[in-house]
Amino acid sequence: MDAKQLRETVDELFKRRSQFMLLNQEIAENFYPQRADFTVRKEIGDEYMPDLMTSYPILVRRDLGDQFSSMLRPTDKDWFHTVPRDSDRETLDAKRWLERATNIQKRAMFDPAAKFTRATKEGDHDFATFGQCVISVRLNRDANALLYRCWHLRDVVWKENEEGDIALIGRKWKPTYRDLDRLFGAKNHSKIAEQVRKKPFDETTCYHIICEADMYNDEAKRKPYWSIYYDCENEHLIEAVPVYNREYAIPRWQTVSGSQYAFSPATIVALPDARLIQSMTYTLLEAGEKATNPPMIATQDAVRSDVSIYAGGITWVDQEYDERLGAALRPISQDTSGIPIGMDMIRDSRMLLHEAFYLNKLNLPERGPEMTAYEVGQRVQQYIRSAMPLFGPMEDDYNGALCELTFDILMRAGAFGSTLDIPASLRGADIQFRFESPLHDAIEEQKGHKLLEVKALIAEAMAMDNSAITVIDANTALRDALSGIKTPAEWINDEDTARMLNQQNQAAAQAQQVLGMMQQGSDVAATLSKVTNEA
Numbered sequence: 001m002d003a004k005q006l007r008e009t010v011d012e013l014f015k016r017r018s019q020f021m022l023l024n025q026e027i028a029e030n031f032y033p034q035r036a037d038f039t040v041r042k043e044i045g046d047e048y049m050p051d052l053m054t055s056y057p058i059l060v061r062r063d064l065g066d067q068f069s070s071m072l073r074p075t076d077k078d079w080f081h082t083v084p085r086d087s088d089r090e091t092l093d094a095k096r097w098l099e100r101a102t103n104i105q106k107r108a109m110f111d112p113a114a115k116f117t118r119a120t121k122e123g124d125h126d127f128a129t130f131g132q133c134v135i136s137v138r139l140n141r142d143a144n145a146l147l148y149r150c151w152h153l154r155d156v157v158w159k160e161n162e163e164g165d166i167a168l169i170g171r172k173w174k175p176t177y178r179d180l181d182r183l184f185g186a187k188n189h190s191k192i193a194e195q196v197r198k199k200p201f202d203e204t205t206c207y208h209i210i211c212e213a214d215m216y217n218d219e220a221k222r223k224p225y226w227s228i229y230y231d232c233e234n235e236h237l238i239e240a241v242p243v244y245n246r247e248y249a250i251p252r253w254q255t256v257s258g259s260q261y262a263f264s265p266a267t268i269v270a271l272p273d274a275r276l277i278q279s280m281t282y283t284l285l286e287a288g289e290k291a292t293n294p295p296m297i298a299t300q301d302a303v304r305s306d307v308s309i310y311a312g313g314i315t316w317v318d319q320e321y322d323e324r325l326g327a328a329l330r331p332i333s334q335d336t337s338g339i340p341i342g343m344d345m346i347r348d349s350r351m352l353l354h355e356a357f358y359l360n361k362l363n364l365p366e367r368g369p370e371m372t373a374y375e376v377g378q379r380v381q382q383y384i385r386s387a388m389p390l391f392g393p394m395e396d397d398y399n400g401a402l403c404e405l406t407f408d409i410l411m412r413a414g415a416f417g418s419t420l421d422i423p424a425s426l427r428g429a430d431i432q433f434r435f436e437s438p439l440h441d442a443i444e445e446q447k448g449h450k451l452l453e454v455k456a457l458i459a460e461a462m463a464m465d466n467s468a469i470t471v472i473d474a475n476t477a478l479r480d481a482l483s484g485i486k487t488p489a490e491w492i493n494d495e496d497t498a499r500m501l502n503q504q505n506q507a508a509a510q511a512q513q514v515l516g517m518m519q520q521g522s523d524v525a526a527t528l529s530k531v532t533n534e535a
Helices: 003-016 018-031 056-072 092-109 116-130 177-187 190-198 265-292 338-356 373-412 438-462 466-471 474-484 495-534
Strands: 080-084 134-139 146-151 156-160 166-173 206-212 225-231 236-243 296-298 329-331 431-435
Touching: 003 018, 003 156, 003 166, 003 206, 003 225, 018 056, 018 116, 018 265, 056 116, 056 265, 056 338, 056 373, 080 092, 080 373, 092 146, 092 373, 116 134, 116 146, 116 265, 116 373, 134 373, 146 373, 177 190, 177 236, 265 338, 373 431, 438 466
Parallel strands: none
Antiparallel strands: 080 431, 134 146, 156 166, 166 206, 206 225, 225 236, 296 329
16 A cells, blocks of 8 residues: 555544544543543633533542552552563573663653653553553654653554554644654655744644555565654655554553454443433432422512522511411422432442442452461452453553563663673563562462462471472572562572582581591590590
């Protein structure tokens, strides 16, 4: 396909997705009013959804979105580690190089110029609400720092290939003429320079298209993707460059066959309850207002002024009116017995919303001092089963995609130093990322409980046979345990050094034993000599 055909393909993808945007608009109006501009245009200063009666659906969505960063990307710990996919390549030299690379990558990601925290914060709430988000990773304009941007789902479409991977991404972009001129200069259409002089801050419409290499032409020079910028207003190809990576990370929470777009299981489940709780809240507010400020019955011609039912108000009544005929002004009696039932119904809806957003599954299970290791282990296993649907997609498709894109960009930019410094065991290796989260902490804790169970079994077995201790390789177990708690590789001796030190310790122990025997023999000889002399 040429650039114009790619542009037409992206246009068609936007057209087919129009019904999906209506669903996202409905979800946003109930859970994320700030993003409720999928099908309507919001002006700066417009009030967000003034018709909502309660903010509880917004609060539970906010809590879930905020939990993602605190649980999966905590700033007070190293939440990702670079490791080779083939564990046999993970020598001690490889661990040291990867630890250094991890530290460099972390500093680059959290550089204020990179805007990583801002982009992921926006992405977290899109992910919680709509089940997907779009974050781009690239070098900034000056190529001296990374740049992360979260894009509105309204402006991005994508298409899968035959294997279910995203093969084509199209982003609708509205840059100013000034921005286009700064970024592409002479590559722009000739009309852009004129617009820069006349109206530099007016917007135009462009597409940024990322596609697999064989979709565009065969001149990608073995690079897997093309990055294409297209000026839609002037029907002009601005730039087409082969690239090594896809630039956009598009994590998807829960997908269904037949659609390249995902959804949030939290909001899909909670949407009926969100609508219901708004209606119930309105009814209860109206009932409460009637109970405290009831409607009044006034006798015609007896009441001579407006009814003033506010504090300190006076209502004038004709002095000739006979009160024996009934009060000239009286409230309509109200039956408020249904209000407690309504409050119970709202509490039930709140509980369902709380569960729909997994907020009852985010805390690690409590444990008491009286619990056995088995009981704690069973609770942790239950937590893992409950939390896996939440953490699994985010670690692989979200954090993993961002880290892999970042690592690839930094590696090609030379941020990790010369490729000649890479240990031989890592050259050509496939690199992956291992993440820290409450889920992984729980899994590692399970390994600790298993070790305690093994220790108890060995102790029981040794009561019958002392040779049972030889079943366990203590050195290997210790290395695995140190690796499990992420002990820095610089602190650990490699196996050859440990073997040499062990041999030295054994030799020293043997020498000490020989000296002890010699001392003992000397003492015996001295004793015999003394006894002989006395005799």
